[in-house]
Amino acid sequence: MSRILLIGGHGKVALLLEPLLTGRGDHVTAVIRNADHEVDVAATGATPLVADIEAFDTRQLTNLVSGNDVVIWSAGAGGGSARRTYAIDRDAAIRSIDAAVAAGVNRYVMVSYFGAGRDHGVPPENSFFAYAESKAAADEHLRASGLDWTIVAPSSLTLDEPTRRIDTEAEESGSVPRADVAAVIAAVLADDTTIGRTISFNTGDVPIAEAIRA
Template sequence: MSRVIVFGGHGRIALLLAPLLVERGVEVTSVIRNPDHTADVEAGGASALVADVERLDTAELADIIRGHDAVVWSAGAGGGDPQRTYAVDRDAAVRTMDAAAIAGVHRYLLVSWLGSTADHGIPEDADFFPYADAKWAADEHLRGTELEGTILAPGTLTFDDPSGRIRIDPEGRGEVSRADVAAVIVAALDSPATIGRTIRFGNGTAENSLPIAEALSN
């Protein structure tokens, strides 16, 4: 795998992901909306591509995806505005999946969240409901495509140092460092065994976790 396009390129996970991929000789295109973020992205070795995924249609997205070997969706609206949450976390994500199929880029990795299930239990009148609903819809769309998809569903994100270890299907909140999520993305891209899977994970403890590559192979 020599070329990867990352949507949400200025997100905290993506900024940690790009240098890891670049160190492995991968050419990374980081898609960002704000041109002011170009320097931050390029400092990690990625090439910045300024594009607004909310506005691009499927054909336009296919044009920027074409020629890559894999797509990583790590974008999000950040909560707060239900309309924009649906526009980014669901609708734009879905368009990139359809665009990847058109572009002939079959490997697609979607960063979701630990609680993204049909019975997530978030009340419809809760502020968090649009996020939960949008993520579930995006997950389901990927499952219904013929893409070589992997859904990564980390628990509550922290700024802890990377441990290099995760626990699959953790109970409760399943806290996990953003740095370890970035490492999981790299490992998942390298592992055909993750295709077609939804992988829910947290850091766990030293006693109940495994090195990332080993955990993903189980």
């Protein structure tokens, strides 16, 4: 059993991930901003914890992550304000990585997106630019952190039924059901060959556990 802190616990992927983790015996603390979401999270078997990660400094985040074995970052501003996107998707994410280092929580899984990186190619006038810049910075910080990291980078997310099969060899982004993204995150935590790797994927033909294996 692992003690897992899941940041962004009421997201669509997170709500699908939580029962996968609790169902196999992991203890999941799901960090949420809105207390109205506690019931939804508790229904998955996870323990909801209300905290505003945008407002928390590194010391507060260190206290938050302490005592866990794993941190999963699945939070995001959800578009809209560029200021808030930078504040959450970049700055808070980076503070959470530093907090994991300070607390000695060595395993960290970041949910990013297919094509993230400094060479993302999104023009500054595009509304996606702030998110692309934020994820590039957070992912880069994680890679340099010394943690046992994995970056999960799905393509465009859908609400389709899961296939439990993915393609990690694709050169261009396609799409993938959110339920399969949740299954990939769960599988990553069970496979240490994923440490130190960025796993980009679309829907495909290879079973998830096989597709992510180094």
